[in-house]
Amino acid sequence: MSETEMTAEQAEGTRETILEVRDVTVAFGKNVVLDSLDLDVYRGEILGFVGGSGTGKSVLMRAILRLLRRQSGTIRILGHDYDTANEADRIKLDMRLGVLFQHGALFSALTVRENIQVPMREYLDLPQSLMDELTAVKIEMVGLDPSAGAKYPSELSGGMIKRAALARALALDPDIVFLDEPTSGLDPIGAAEFDELIAQLRDTLGLTVYMVTHDLDSLFSVCDRIAVLGQKKVLVSGTIAEMLEFDDPWVQSYFRGKRARTISGYPDGSGSNAEQYRTE
Numbered sequence: 001m002s003e004t005e006m007t008a009e010q011a012e013g014t015r016e017t018i019l020e021v022r023d024v025t026v027a028f029g030k031n032v033v034l035d036s037l038d039l040d041v042y043r044g045e046i047l048g049f050v051g052g053s054g055t056g057k058s059v060l061m062r063a064i065l066r067l068l069r070r071q072s073g074t075i076r077i078l079g080h081d082y083d084t085a086n087e088a089d090r091i092k093l094d095m096r097l098g099v100l101f102q103h104g105a106l107f108s109a110l111t112v113r114e115n116i117q118v119p120m121r122e123y124l125d126l127p128q129s130l131m132d133e134l135t136a137v138k139i140e141m142v143g144l145d146p147s148a149g150a151k152y153p154s155e156l157s158g159g160m161i162k163r164a165a166l167a168r169a170l171a172l173d174p175d176i177v178f179l180d181e182p183t184s185g186l187d188p189i190g191a192a193e194f195d196e197l198i199a200q201l202r203d204t205l206g207l208t209v210y211m212v213t214h215d216l217d218s219l220f221s222v223c224d225r226i227a228v229l230g231q232k233k234v235l236v237s238g239t240i241a242e243m244l245e246f247d248d249p250w251v252q253s254y255f256r257g258k259r260a261r262t263i264s265g266y267p268d269g270s271g272s273n274a275e276q277y278r279t280e
């Protein structure tokens with residue numbers, strides 16, 4: 001190894017942990033869903049979070065976003081522990097997170113422009129003209145036509161709703177966005193375009209992306225790392241190559257199953273021609 005090369009461990013040491021989950025337990029009555037779970041998310045990465053149905057992916061995301069109570073453990077976002085932060089710091093922290101819930105979850109009685117301005121009104125004190133300018137930038141950023149701003153969610157296609165919801169998640173220029181199954185309900189071309197948009201935003205804005213997904217195409221084409229939830233913990237996290245090597249029946253059948261092999265383009269599931277697969 002030359003002096004300028006780094007080992008994988010050294011490279012890992014230089015990454016900034018933007019989200020640190022330690023020893024988190026969440027239970028509903030006697031039903032323990034997450035048990036002493038640990039997870040790290042690094043700045044600028046796209047992390048795909050997968051696991052069988054009902055394993056607790058949404059519960060973890062909601063626990064991180066403080067939408068439900070956990071029994072124990074610590075969650076540090078951008079180095080801050082929300083539990084011990086004062087009110088002013090909590091608000092600052094909230095502003096650095098963006099969320100796109102499944103199905104978009106736009107307010108149906110508001111136009112796209114008004115939807116995007118909801119977080120701006122909540123957290124910023126800006127004149128309407130400036131909010132309008134910022135909104136136009138967000139609409140362009142997610143690849144929507146400027147005319148979409150005046151439309152109501154019922155007038156938009158599924159793909160446009162996802163983009164509008166993403167624009168709202170980006171309204172306050174967050175450091176990290178949480179996406180709950182962002183490509184579900186989209187056709188393969190729409191899903192591939194949405195993945196491309198996510199990768200583009202990561203590259204241009206340095207955004208960190210935490211994506212709960214069942215979409216193998218997304219995992220193979222845009223995710224830098226994958227974390228697998230199983231047995232109430234993060235069973236394994238790493239690259240696709242590391243998933244393929246991991247000795248667990250669910251992980252093996254998920255990443256080496258017939259569909260995964262078709263997407264990856266190689267008999268053993270390695271490599272990736274997901275984009276080609278999708279547009280065929």
Ligand SMILES: Nc1ncnc2c1ncn2[C@@H]1O[C@H](COP(=O)(O)OP(=O)(O)OP(=O)(O)O)[C@@H](O)[C@H]1O
Pocket residue numbers: 028033051052053054055056057058059060
């Ligand atoms: N508010 C709640 N009260 C009681 N139990 C809950 C609650 N929310 C989730 N659960 C339970 O937690 C478990 C995990 O649910 P969760 O929705 O996180 O699964 P998931 O991994 O996101 O599944 P899917 O991929 O099917 O969306 C389930 O057993 C569910 O019934």
